Structure formats: structure tokens, C-alpha cells
Amino acid sequence: MRLEFALLRVEMKALEKPLVTVILTTYNQEKYIEETLTSVFYQTYPYIQLIVVDNASTDSTLSLIERFKASAPAFQIIRNNTNYGLCKAFNQGLNIANGKYMIDLSGDDIMMADRIEKQVEAFEKLPEEFAVVFSNAIYIDQKGSRLHNHYAVDGNEKALAPVPSGDVYKNILEKYFICTPTMMMRTAALNQMGGYDESLLFEDFDFWIRSSVLFKYFYLDDILTKKRIHPSSLSTKVYQKGSGILASYYAVCNKAYDLNRDQQEFDLLAARIRTFIRKCLYAQEFELAIRFRRLLNYIENPGWQTELIVFMCRLHLPLNFAYRFYIKNLKKVLTQEGFSF
Known part of the structure; x- marks a missing residue:
């Protein structure tokens, strides 16, 4: 039993x-x-x-x-x-x-x-x-x-x-x-x-x-x-001025900097930071671009291309409207050509 x-x-x-x-x-x-x-x-x-x-x-x-x-x-x-x-x-x-x-x-x-x-x-x-x-x-x-x-x-x-x-x-x-x-x-x-x-x-x-x-x-x-x-x-708002999305990305990149375990991870983070600096230019998040650049500088020399983008941010170029118009219309053309998103 x-x-x-x-x-x-x-x-x-x-x-x-x-x-x-x-x-x-x-x-x-x-x-x-x-x-x-x-x-x-x-x-x-x-x-x-x-x-x-x-x-x-x-x-x-x-x-x-x-x-x-x-x-x-x-x-x-x-x-x-x-x-x-x-x-x-x-x-x-x-x-x-x-x-x-x-x-x-x-x-x-x-x-x-x-x-x-x-x-x-x-x-x-x-x-x-x-x-x-x-x-x-x-x-x-x-x-x-x-x-x-x-x-x-x-x-x-x-x-x-x-x-x-x-x-x-x-x-x-x-x-x-x-x-x-x-x-x-x-x-x-x-x-x-x-x-x-x-x-x-x-x-x-x-x-x-x-x-x-x-x-x-x-x-x-x-x-x-x-x-x-x-x-x-939410993903469509990354290029909207003042959305706060890029600021959140900056906070996460700082966490990743503290968590990285080897040089390859720092290299990958540096490449990701460069993309966010470009997005800051298009979103007219100019001061945030400078903060991203400062974080990048802790990892490696930003190089002339990134420094040029940061310089354009310092000039406060009003690119947001033109870039969003370009993205919207490029996406429409590519969709008509059979590309999907």
C-alpha cells in the first residue's frame, strides 16, 4: 500500500x-x-x-x-x-x-x-x-x-x-x-x-x-x-525631438559600459554609441549627442567622422523635419517597390 x-x-x-x-x-x-x-x-x-x-x-x-x-x-x-x-x-x-x-x-x-x-x-x-x-x-x-x-x-x-x-x-x-x-x-x-x-x-x-x-x-x-x-x-518616435527615447538609450549605454567584460564588448558598444550620436543629430538632441561623445571617448578616440557629426550638433542644425520627411517618403517608395518593414 x-x-x-x-x-x-x-x-x-x-x-x-x-x-x-x-x-x-x-x-x-x-x-x-x-x-x-x-x-x-x-x-x-x-x-x-x-x-x-x-x-x-x-x-x-x-x-x-x-x-x-x-x-x-x-x-x-x-x-x-x-x-x-x-x-x-x-x-x-x-x-x-x-x-x-x-x-x-x-x-x-x-x-x-x-x-x-x-x-x-x-x-x-x-x-x-x-x-x-x-x-x-x-x-x-x-x-x-x-x-x-x-x-x-x-x-x-x-x-x-x-x-x-x-x-x-x-x-x-x-x-x-x-x-x-x-x-x-x-x-x-x-x-x-x-x-x-x-x-x-x-x-x-x-x-x-x-x-x-x-x-x-x-x-x-x-x-x-x-x-x-x-x-x-514607441519605436517610431526615436527621431521626435524631446521624446526622451534617446536619453533612455544613453542611460542604458552607461550601464553597458559598467557591465562590459572584455575589449570586444567595448568595441561593440562604441559602434552602437556612434549610431546614437547620428540619431541625436537627426532628432536635434544636440546636448545629448555631446554626452554620448563623451562616453565614447572613454572607450576610444571618436575619430574625425564622429567629431564632424558632433560639430554639426554644436551648430544646432535644424535637420529634424527634413530627415523625418526623408524617412517617411523613402519608406513609402520602398514599400511600393515591394520592400517590407
Whole structure:
């Protein structure tokens, strides 16, 4: 009898599945929020804690969430009277999260039905030194029409080119390559890092820098998320004067400077800083360009090309309007020629 009971306990333990917390942050996403919520509840994986944080929406987003809650399984809603920004809103959810794993989901993105199941399966096979499982994604427009994949794929929807996995810190310093909403994160790692940095306007670059220097990442080669692209996306505002986005990048670059472990990492950071100096010129963030240049000088001689850009910043050349007009129209022409973004 004791042996049978012991075997039963072993079998029950084997059937236990980890809880996954989905923190869904919303702000004025009435057009998309119901589709996003539906994608959470139609997951093939049943062990989900959903926390919705409404960041003081001024449209009908919150009422749609509450109407959805009346007919759906229980989930928690945090109703903010003030828009605290993405990072603080996420941390509000993190403070009450119980899941072993975590997903940061925007109110206009969509998860494929088997996303959580596949990511949990991958995570459970990985050692604890892995803090993130990320995947491929489809970009969609405001109407939900398919634009392109994050990583180009073959006929079996597998990435054509190798995607960095494991120790990706150098890759993150070099360029943007992870589609943010595809990430599933280990909650213990997030808590160890203190969550997102609430002083920043965005979370991803800072999270990638601080986490990848401590933990490994795993690429799961499946298309598991639809990421929506629209004119109000934060990424479209980097060239807007006074947006604060480039200032957040400057803060993260300073963190990376302190975290770097070898000369190659400093070389990669220097190259990244040079791109931000150019963006400061186009965004007319002139004083910030000088601060970036000062940080670059701690790593290496800026060189004449960068010094020329900084000199142009000192002249306060009004390039912002012309550059944004150029980007907008170049993108329109390339789209007509068959290029996708």
C-alpha cells in the first residue's frame, strides 16, 4: 500500500506544470484589446495567471476589459488613474505575480494558441542559467494583415539564418535582433534584477543588457506571436525631438559600459554609441549627442567622422523635419517597390 501511494505521488509530481504569469499592459488599445485577451484564454496551456494593467486609458479599453472579465475565467485588473509608463506598469504586475515564468504582453499583440505550451516545454528542459526563451514573430498592420516575419523563414517556417542563442550579450550590444513580445522570462531572474528600470521610457534594450550579462537566452525556432505595427508605436518616435527615447538609450549605454567584460564588448558598444550620436543629430538632441561623445571617448578616440557629426550638433542644425520627411517618403517608395518593414 505504501509503495502504491509513493508511486502515485511520483506520478502526480510528474504531471505538475509550472504556472505562467502573463502581464498585459494596456493604454488606449480599444481596437485590439479583445483580440489580445482572447489569444490568452485560447492557449493550449491551461496554467496561466493573467494580470491586466490599464495605464489610465482615456478610451473604452478599460470597459472592454471589464466586460470581457464578466464572461471569462478570473483574472486580475490593476486600474491606474495615471499613466505611469510601461516599465512601472509592468512592475506593478510583477509585484503580485506567482508564475515561474513571465510574459510581458502589449494590449495590441496576439499570441498563437500553442505559444505558452511550446515555450514552457523548452524552458523546462533548460538549466536555470537560461532566463529567456524567445521566438520568431509575424508583424501585422493595424488591420491585422500580415506584413513580414521577424526572421525570414523557409517553406517549413524555420529561420533561414542562424539566430543567436546562449550567451547573447555581445549580440545585443551589436544590434537589435530579438522581437520583444516573443520573450518568456524566468520570474526569479526578473526579481533578481529588480524588475524593469522605471526611470526609462522603454524596457527591452535595458532588460537585454542587464539580463544577458548574467543569464543565457534560448531561441525557439517557431512563429508564436503576432506583433502589431502602427504609427503610434514607441519605436517610431526615436527621431521626435524631446521624446526622451534617446536619453533612455544613453542611460542604458552607461550601464553597458559598467557591465562590459572584455575589449570586444567595448568595441561593440562604441559602434552602437556612434549610431546614437547620428540619431541625436537627426532628432536635434544636440546636448545629448555631446554626452554620448563623451562616453565614447572613454572607450576610444571618436575619430574625425564622429567629431564632424558632433560639430554639426554644436551648430544646432535644424535637420529634424527634413530627415523625418526623408524617412517617411523613402519608406513609402520602398514599400511600393515591394520592400517590407
